[in-house]
Amino acid sequence: MLKQIRTIVRKxxxxxxxxxxxxxxxxxxxxxxxSWDEAAExxxxxxxxxxxxxxxxxxVTDTVNYHGLPxxxxxxxxxxxxxxxFPTVLAEYLYQFRFNYQxxxxxxxxxxxxxxxxxCIFFYLICKSFTHSLDFSLTGVFLLISxxxxxxxxxxxxxxxxxxxxxxxxxxxxxxxxxKQTVIRLLAFGFFGGLCTNCRIVGAIPxxxxxxxxxx
Numbered sequence: 001m002l003k004q005i006r007t008i009v010r011k012x013x014x015x016x017x018x019x020x021x022x023x024x025x026x027x028x029x030x031x032x033x034x035s036w037d038e039a040a041e042x043x044x045x046x047x048x049x050x051x052x053x054x055x056x057x058x059x060v061t062d063t064v065n066y067h068g069l070p071x072x073x074x075x076x077x078x079x080x081x082x083x084x085x086f087p088t089v090l091a092e093y094l095y096q097f098r099f100n101y102q103x104x105x106x107x108x109x110x111x112x113x114x115x116x117x118x119x120c121i122f123f124y125l126i127c128k129s130f131t132h133s134l135d136f137s138l139t140g141v142f143l144l145i146s147x148x149x150x151x152x153x154x155x156x157x158x159x160x161x162x163x164x165x166x167x168x169x170x171x172x173x174x175x176x177x178x179x180k181q182t183v184i185r186l187l188a189f190g191f192f193g194g195l196c197t198n199c200r201i202v203g204a205i206p207x208x209x210x211x212x213x214x215x216x
Contacts, residue, residue: 010134013134013138014124014134014138017138017141018117018120018121018124021117021120021145022117025113025114025117025154025155026110026113028155029106029109029110029113029155030106032109032152032155032156033156034105034156035156035157037159038105038108038156038158040077041082041085041158041159042085042089042104042105042108043069044075044077044080044082045082045085045086045088045089046064046066046069046089047069047070047071047072047075047078048072048082048083048086049086049089049090049093050066050069050072051071051072052086053093056093059093059096059097061096061097061098062100063097063099063100063101063104064092064097081197081198081199081200082198083194083195083198083199084115084162084163084166084195084198084199085108085158085162087111088107088108088111088158091107092104092107108158109155109156111158112154112155112156112157112158112161112162113154113155115162115165115166116154116161116162116164116165117154118165118169119164119165119166119168119169120141120144120145120168122168122169122171122172123140123141123144123168123172124137124138124140124141125137125172126168126171126172126175127140127141129175150164159199162199163196163199163200163203166192166195166196166199166203167196167203167206169192169196170189170192170193170195170196170203170206170207171206173185173188173189173192173193174189174193174206174207174209174210176188176189177189177210177214178210178213178214181214189207189210193206193207193210
């Protein structure tokens with residue numbers, strides 16, 4: 001009986017680990033306030049979204065007024081990439097920008113955590129590919145999420161933690177591509193590599209390294 005329990009735990013332990021982590025995140029996400037640069041990040045993502053989808057600029061609500069925002073080519077932060085934040089603005093747009101400010105930033109916090117949670121799964125897969133050990137791989141993920149700064153920022157830092165998350169996912173697909181070149185892996189690596197580079201210019205490092213290694 002004990003042997004069967006151990007087998008079940010090892011078989012479903014990874015799923016249980018990530019499920020508990022996800023439920024924990026959803027339980028505490030409301031406990032975090034707004035960081036000092038979140039308003040600027042949202043403004044930047046709104047301006048870029050309005051450039052990509054001009055009809056969005058026609059909407060005026062309590063939380064969005066494009067008439068009071070500059071055009072992208074006049075915006076002083078126009079060189080900062082916000083493509084990774086587009087899903088949050090798209091969600092607002094689909095709701096006709098009727099979210100109040102509390103809902104807007106709660107949505108962004110939940111999105112930031114969800115992307116980080118997803119990246120932790122990819123980090124587990126990276127560890128597993130090197131260690132071939134479930135225990136060591138879960139330990140690696142635990143060490144990552146147990147960092148107080150990283151864990152706290154995973155709820156409200158939609159710039160740096162989003163970059164970290166995209167960097168991890170890009171590394172995973174880069175390693176996969178180095179092991180075996182397929183069209184799907186190439187497209188996935190290119191997509192996430194592009195998002196990572198858009199978020200922070202140093203996100204191009206894994207892309208450059210992968211290209212150089214493939215060329216050797």
